[in-house]
Amino acid sequence: MAKRKKPPAGSRFDGGGFQDPSTWLPGFVSYLEAECGMSANTVAAYRRDLNKFFAWNKDNARKTVHQVDIETLTSFLEFLQNSGLASTSVARNLAAIRMFFRYLMLESVLTESSVDLISSPKLWQKLPQVLSPDMVNQLLAAPQGSVDRYARRDKAMLAFLYATGCRVSEMTALKMADVNMEERYARVTGKGNKQRMVSLTPMAIDAITNYLNLERSDMIINTDRDEGWLFVSRSGRQLNRETVWQQIQRYAARIGCGKDIGPHTLRHSFGTHLLAGGADIRALQEMLGHASIRTTQIYTHVDHSRLKSVHEKCHPRG
Numbered sequence: 006m007a008k009r010k011k012p013p014a015g016s017r018f019d020g021g022g023f024q025d026p027s028t029w030l031p032g033f034v035s036y037l038e039a040e041c042g043m044s045a046n047t048v049a050a051y052r053r054d055l056n057k058f059f060a061w062n063k064d065n066a067r068k069t070v071h072q073v074d075i076e077t078l079t080s081f082l083e084f085l086q087n088s089g090l091a092s093t094s095v096a097r098n099l100a101a102i103r104m105f106f107r108y109l110m111l112e113s114v115l116t117e118s119s120v121d122l123i124s125s126p127k128l129w130q131k132l133p134q135v136l137s138p139d140m141v142n143q144l145l146a147a148p149q150g151s152v153d154r155y156a157r158r159d160k161a162m163l164a165f166l167y168a169t170g171c172r173v174s175e176m177t178a179l180k181m182a183d184v185n186m187e188e189r190y191a192r193v194t195g196k197g198n199k200q201r202m203v204s205l206t207p208m209a210i211d212a213i214t215n216y217l218n219l220e221r222s223d224m225i226i227n228t229d230r231d232e233g234w235l236f237v238s239r240s241g242r243q244l245n246r247e248t249v250w251q252q253i254q255r256y257a258a259r260i261g262c263g264k265d266i267g268p269h270t271l272r273h274s275f276g277t278h279l280l281a282g283g284a285d286i287r288a289l290q291e292m293l294g295h296a297s298i299r300t301t302q303i304y305t306h307v308d309h310s311r312l313k314s315v316h317e318k319c320h321p322r323g
Contacts, residue, residue, distance in 0.1 A: 025059065025063060026068075027059040029109060029112075030052070030055060033108045037051060044194075044195075051105075054097060054101035054102070055102065058081060058101075061081055061084055062081070065084075066081075071115065073118075075119050075122055075123060077119075078102070078123050082123070099120075103120045103121065106118040106120040106121075134263075135270070135273050135277045136270060136274045138278060144163060144253075144256055144260055144266075145167065145208070147257075147260055154239070155224070155239065157216040157219055158216050158220055158221070158224070158236060159256070160212045160215075161213045162236055162249065163212075163256070165191075165205070165212075166268055166271040166272065167274065169193070169209075169275070169292075170203070170275035170279075171272065172195065172268070172272065172294075173246045173249050173269070176193075176268075177236060177243065179193065180232075180233040180234055180235055181234075182233060184213070186205075186210055186214065189206075189210055190203060190205060191205060193294075195294035197296070201292075213235075224238070224241050225241035226241070228242065253266060253268060253270075253271075254267065272293070276301070276304040277304055286301055286302070289301055
């Protein structure tokens with residue numbers, strides 16, 4: 006059980022009765038934004054995960070932050086697993102709780118916490134879904150002007166995702182000033198507000214140029230002012246991630262490559278195809294914006310065919 010440090014007389018922590026852990030959520034969110042420099046998406050994910058824990062605690066355990074123990078945390082993790090949450094999502098929830106309790110220790114609310122005694126659920130390696138190069142080409146060609154209202158935007162969007170391996174949140178946050186068409190690169194802001202340069206293929210350049218010259222101006226005509234977003238919605242506003250998901254799934258269904266295809270599928274395909282083509286894994290780490298090489302190593306499974314050919318060519322008895 007977390008130990009309570011005796012609070013100063015008259016402090017906000019002095020007094021009895023049940024105090025919901027969510028009391029400290031606003032301060033924790035400010036801490037993540039101001040001191041940890043986390044992106045808005047990461048902060049929002051932590052907030053959602055913690056609110057899930059707070060709601061469960063209020064309905065079940067009714068423990069204050071000073072009473073949360075291993076049994077409480079284990080029960081909550083079991084609740085998440087029984088609700089059908091993937092092990093990766095359960096681990097992310099635990100990471101949010103762990104950081105929240107560390108914040109309480111920094112604020113001298115607690116002197117120690119049981120959260121650090123709980124190990125993350127055993128994660129099995131889930132291989133990313135990858136499209137073949139031929140299937141990617143079909144997906145990039147799927148938007149058609151005769152059928153789709155914003156075919157040029159969608160083609161540019163798909164081409165950008167596959168050319169750069171960017172996350173969908175990185176793409177939707179792009180402004181036109183972030184893209185250098187002559188030098189063929191874009192400046193994107195990833196997790197933790199870290200910026201990196203990503204290269205654009207000639208196909209992506211052509212698709213983006215057609216979209217900017219022939220479609221985007223008509224899409225922003227009804228807006229009060231152009232805010233400079235590269236990819237915009239039909240109302241001329243910043244394109245959101247949900248719309249990107251919907252469009253990609255629609256085009257994926259059109260070419261018959263499955264219902265679970267999304268923006269991350271193109272990111273995985275980008276990483277997979279580069280490795281299969283001989284790219285260095287450290288260079289791929291930089292291109293994908295991974296903080297740790299361990300995250301990038303999941304893509305090495307796809308290199309099996311290339312490694313097999315190398316083995317057959319180089320092994321004395323190959």
